[in-house]
Amino acid sequence: MAENEKTLGGMLREARELKKLSLREVEVKSGISNAYLSQLENDKIKKPSANTLYKLGDLYNITFDELMVSAGIIEQSSEQRNKNVHYAFSSDNLSQEEEQALIDYLKFLRYQQKDAK
Amino acid sequence: MAENEKTLGGMLREARELKKLSLREVEVKSGISNAYLSQLENDKIKKPSANTLYKLGDLYNITFDELMVSAGIIEQSSEQRNKNVHYAFSSDNLSQEEEQALIDYLKFLRYQQKDAK
DNA sequence: ACAAGTTGCTAATTATATCAAGCAATATTA
DNA sequence: TAATATTGCTTGATATAATTAGCAACTTGT
Numbered sequence: 339m340a341e342n343e344k345t346l347g348g349m350l351r352e353a354r355e356l357k358k359l360s361l362r363e364v365e366v367k368s369g370i371s372n373a374y375l376s377q378l379e380n381d382k383i384k385k386p387s388a389n390t391l392y393k394l395g396d397l398y399n400i401t402f403d404e405l406m407v408s409a410g411i412i413e414q415s416s417e418q419r420n421k422n423v424h425y426a427f428s429s430d431n432l433s434q435e436e437e438q439a440l441i442d443y444l445k446f447l448r449y450q451q452k453d454a455k
Numbered sequence: 456m457a458e459n460e461k462t463l464g465g466m467l468r469e470a471r472e473l474k475k476l477s478l479r480e481v482e483v484k485s486g487i488s489n490a491y492l493s494q495l496e497n498d499k500i501k502k503p504s505a506n507t508l509y510k511l512g513d514l515y516n517i518t519f520d521e522l523m524v525s526a527g528i529i530e531q532s533s534e535q536r537n538k539n540v541h542y543a544f545s546s547d548n549l550s551q552e553e554e555q556a557l558i559d560y561l562k563f564l565r566y567q568q569k570d571a572k
Numbered sequence: 573a574c575a576a577g578t579t580g581c582t583a584a585t586t587a588t589a590t591c592a593a594g595c596a597a598t599a600t601t602a
Numbered sequence: 603t604a605a606t607a608t609t610g611c612t613t614g615a616t617a618t619a620a621t622t623a624g625c626a627a628c629t630t631g632t
Contacts, residue, residue, distance in 0.1 A: 361580065374620050376581055383619070387589085388505040388528050390619085411505050478610065488591050493611055500589070504619090507589085 346409045347381035353398035354379070368393045385409075463526040464498035470515035471496070485510045502526075 344352075354364060361372035368375075370390060377383050378390075391409065395402045406412045461469075471481055478489035485492075487507060494500050495507075503526065512519045523529045 360578075362578080371621050372579095373581075373622080377620085380581085385504045385506055385589090385619075387502045387619070388508050388523060388526065389502050391505050392523070392528055406505060406509070409505065411509055477608075479608080490592075490611075490613095491590050494590090497611085502588075502619090504589070 344408050345381050346383075346386075346405065347379045349400065349405065349408050350375075350394060350398070351379040353394075353400055357398065364397065368397050370394070461525050462498050463500075463503075463522065464496045466517065466522065466525050467492075467511060467515070468496040470511075470517055474515065481511075481514065485514050487511070 354361075359367075361375045364370070364375055365372040370393060374383075378386065378394075386409065391405050392402055394400070395405050403412065471478075476484075478492045481487070481492055482489040487510065491500075495503065495511075508522050508526065509519055511517070512522050520529070
C-alpha cells in the first residue's frame with residue numbers, strides 16, 4: 339500500500355523538466371556530469387552517494403527524504419510524511435506571480451470540488 | 456564556520472563503543488562488513504552511500520542529518536535548511552489530484568511565460 | 573541547404589565504495 | 603602455559619558510482 343510508484347529517475351527527470359533545465363545546465367549548477375545525470379534519470383544507478391542525492395534535492399527543492407524513499411533507501415514513515423513538503427513548490431522555485439496564480443487556482447479547484455460533492 | 460570537530464569516523468566509533476558492540480556485532484546487525492566499518496571509523500571513506508549512512512544512523516540512533524554533517528555532505532541540518540525555505544504548499548495540504556493539477560497549471564504558466572519573452 | 577549549436581544518450585575509462593580472506597595483538601579459558 | 607576466541611585492522615579483489623569523449627537526432631540561424 340501507498341506504493342510509491344515514482345522511481346528516483348522519474349522524480350529527477352520530472353523535477354528537472356519542471357524547472358526547464360537541460361542536463362548540461364544541471365551539470366553546471368550541481369557539478370554532476372550530464373552523462374551521469376542521464377543515467378540517474380533512466381534508473382541505471384542503484385546506489386547514488388549521499389552527496390549526489392543531496393545536491394540534486396537541493397537544486398530541485400525536493401526533500402532529501404523523498405529522494406531516499408524513491409531510491410529505495412528508506413520507507414516513508416508517517417513521521418516523515420508530516421514533515422515532507424512537496425518538491426514541486428518552493429519559494430525559490432516560484433515567482434511571486436506564479437505563487438499567487440497557483441494559490442488562486444487551488445482555491446478554484448477546491449471551489450469546484452465542493453460543488454461536485 | 457560552525458566547525459564540527461567530530462569526524463564521521465569519530466562519531467561512528469563513539470556511538471558503537473557507547474553501545475558496547477564489536478565491529479563484527481555491528482556487521483551482523485547492519486549487514487555492513489566489519490572491514491568496511493573499520494575503514495569508516497578511521498575516516499578512510501570519503502563518500503559513503505546514503506544506504507550505509509542511513510543504516511548506521513538507524514542502528515546507533517544518530518540522526519541521519521548529524522551523520523551527513525560530519526561526513527561533510529551538508530553544513531547545517533536539513534531540518535534547519537527546510538525552515539529557511541518557505542514552502543507555499545505542503546503535502547498535508549494537497550490531495551494527489553490537486554497536486555497534479557497544480558503541477559500541470561504551473562507548466563502551463565511557464566509555457567505562456569516563455570512565449571511572452 | 574548548410575553550418576553551428578543543443579539535446580539526450582552510450583561506451584570506455586577512472587575512481588572509489590564495499591567485501592572476503594587473512595594477520596597480529598589481546599583476551600579468555602583449560 | 604598452551605589452546606582458542608575475539609578484537610581491530612590491512613591487503614587484494616570486485617562491484618559500481620562517476621567522468622570523459624564522442625555520436626546521432628534535432629534546432630536555430632544565415
